[in-house]
Amino acid sequence: xxxxxxxxxxxxxxxxxxxxxxxxxxxxxxxxxxxxxxxxxxxxxxxxxxxxxxxxxxxxxxxxxxxxxxxxxxxxxxxxxxxxxxxxxxxxxxxxxxxxxxxxxxxxxxxxxxxxxx
Numbered sequence: 001x002x003x004x005x006x007x008x009x010x011x012x013x014x015x016x017x018x019x020x021x022x023x024x025x026x027x028x029x030x031x032x033x034x035x036x037x038x039x040x041x042x043x044x045x046x047x048x049x050x051x052x053x054x055x056x057x058x059x060x061x062x063x064x065x066x067x068x069x070x071x072x073x074x075x076x077x078x079x080x081x082x083x084x085x086x087x088x089x090x091x092x093x094x095x096x097x098x099x100x101x102x103x104x105x106x107x108x109x110x111x112x113x114x115x116x117x118x
Contacts, residue, residue: 004097007020012085013118017083018085020036020113021080032099033097033100033106038089038092039092040088052104078095088117090116095109
């Protein structure tokens, strides 16, 4: 079974940076996507950033230029480097993985990590 474990969340002042990590076990990136989602209080979950099997990265408009998603050399640990954080980035951030069909099918989810920007 694939397991995803996030780390790196916390509290930061506006304008600061944080780096989230997601370690995947029982997982191979071949043919799979990995991505970050977030859910703020009272809001729906939204996709933040993702990596396709071929390494192409995608970002939601609000984080483009501020966030960078990457995989390490083993392709089992995904990072989300977040900079120029604002209060609107406050949310629970969750990593996900799944097969790439026509779109990414998010079969596996982590537990989430809280990011609070004040």
